[in-house]
Amino acid sequence: MSVSTVTKEQFKSFVAALVDSDQNVVGVQAKDDKFAFGELTDANALRLDYDVTILPPKKYMLPQREALMNFEVAGAAESVQPDEKMVLLGVHPYDMIAINQMDELFSQGEYDTHYMNRRNNITIIACDVVTDSKNVFAASMNSATCDTGYDILLTAIGDAYVVDAATDKGQALVDMMSGANEATDADLKKREAVHEKNIAALNKHELECKPSFLPKLLEKAYDHPVWEERARLCYSCGSCNQVCPTCYCFDVQDEVNWDLKTGTRCRAWDGCLLTNFATVAGDHNFRKKRADRFRHRLYRKGKYVPGKIDGQIACVGCGRCVTACTAKIANPVEVYNTILETTELR
Numbered sequence: 001m002s003v004s005t006v007t008k009e010q011f012k013s014f015v016a017a018l019v020d021s022d023q024n025v026v027g028v029q030a031k032d033d034k035f036a037f038g039e040l041t042d043a044n045a046l047r048l049d050y051d052v053t054i055l056p057p058k059k060y061m062l063p064q065r066e067a068l069m070n071f072e073v074a075g076a077a078e079s080v081q082p083d084e085k086m087v088l089l090g091v092h093p094y095d096m097i098a099i100n101q102m103d104e105l106f107s108q109g110e111y112d113t114h115y116m117n118r119r120n121n122i123t124i125i126a127c128d129v130v131t132d133s134k135n136v137f138a139a140s141m142n143s144a145t146c147d148t149g150y151d152i153l154l155t156a157i158g159d160a161y162v163v164d165a166a167t168d169k170g171q172a173l174v175d176m177m178s179g180a181n182e183a184t185d186a187d188l189k190k191r192e193a194v195h196e197k198n199i200a201a202l203n204k205h206e207l208e209c210k211p212s213f214l215p216k217l218l219e220k221a222y223d224h225p226v227w228e229e230r231a232r233l234c235y236s237c238g239s240c241n242q243v244c245p246t247c248y249c250f251d252v253q254d255e256v257n258w259d260l261k262t263g264t265r266c267r268a269w270d271g272c273l274l275t276n277f278a279t280v281a282g283d284h285n286f287r288k289k290r291a292d293r294f295r296h297r298l299y300r301k302g303k304y305v306p307g308k309i310d311g312q313i314a315c316v317g318c319g320r321c322v323t324a325c326t327a328k329i330a331n332p333v334e335v336y337n338t339i340l341e342t343t344e345l346r
């Protein structure tokens with residue numbers, strides 16, 4: 001695999017050629033005063049200098065709503081398998097780390113063919129952060145930079161990009177970039193400087209412990225007053241779940257067609273802060289209290305998911321929930337720091 005340098009103009013020509021090809025190209029674009037991933041039809045619209053997107057790129061592996069299978073009420077069923085290929089342009093390191101976690105979660109135990117087929121059909125061109133968002137704290141969560149998962153990593157160095165091909169799929173794309181030259185030592189030093197800057201700067205909220213300490217901390221926090229204090233203001237709107245790159249809970253429902261003979265099994269995003277998330281048969285809701293739901297989200301991030309994937313903390317510090325929460329209570333760092341400051345840790 002190669003590490004090359006291309007000018008930004010040369011890279012734009014490459015994107016224009018991709019857009020003109022029969023590939024499905026998705027990239028980050030401006031949406032009013034914010035940014036969003038969407039289908040890219042014009043290379044000039046691509047914004048690799050964005051701060052953060054409204055929704056994370058997980059929506060391309062786990063869509064908000066998708067058909068899982070079509071069935072006949074009498075019995076026969078056929079799985080609906082996604083097969084569309086896609087180039088996904090502009091994934092930030094913290095979102096890449098979230099995707100890496102989801103890849104592990106959806107491939108361990110019951111292998112999720114719908115998620116994994118989509119994932120395997122996506123070529124990811126990641127990019128280092130150029131502009132800090134107002135609530136990012138990726139540096140506190142060790143996710144300001146990333147070295148796995150992508151096919152290509154771009155790092156902006158002045159008028160050029162360092163283009164690091166990490167897979168055969170990525171190298172095949174780099175081979176299409178006219179003007180790509182082997183990166184010089186000076187280019188690589190500039191890339192290192194970008195990484196050092198991001199490791200220091202992407203830290204608008206500072207966690208007062210190492211993320212790896214969170215599972216141990218939470219062992220002592222189940223009855224902490226912080227859950228009740230914060231949840232008192234919670235609207236149970238679920239926004240903190242919906243914008244989160246590591247939230248992956250979904251609901252599955254069967255929809256029967258008007259003929260009453262056929263139907264489709266669908267899944268759609270769910271959120272553990274929503275009032276009825278934990279409602280089961282008999283209308284029993286085993287997380288009826290807001291405080292219980294609020295605590296559950298922070299335990300998922302800091303203890304339960306790490307227990308499934310070798311201690312990796314399921315908060316990558318993107319800061320989206322901090323921005324999305326109108327009640328201003330969702331910031332994981334504030335909650336974890338409060339517990340740290342008020343808990344006997346021996």
Ligand code: SF4
Pocket residue numbers: 240243244245246247301314315316317318319320321322332
């Ligand atoms: S919990 Fe909040 S800051 Fe952490 S990954 Fe999810 S949305 Fe981002």
Ligand code: SF4
Pocket residue numbers: 233234235236237238239240241273324325326327328329330
């Ligand atoms: S975004 Fe805020 S108010 Fe809405 S469910 Fe999450 S914590 Fe509660």
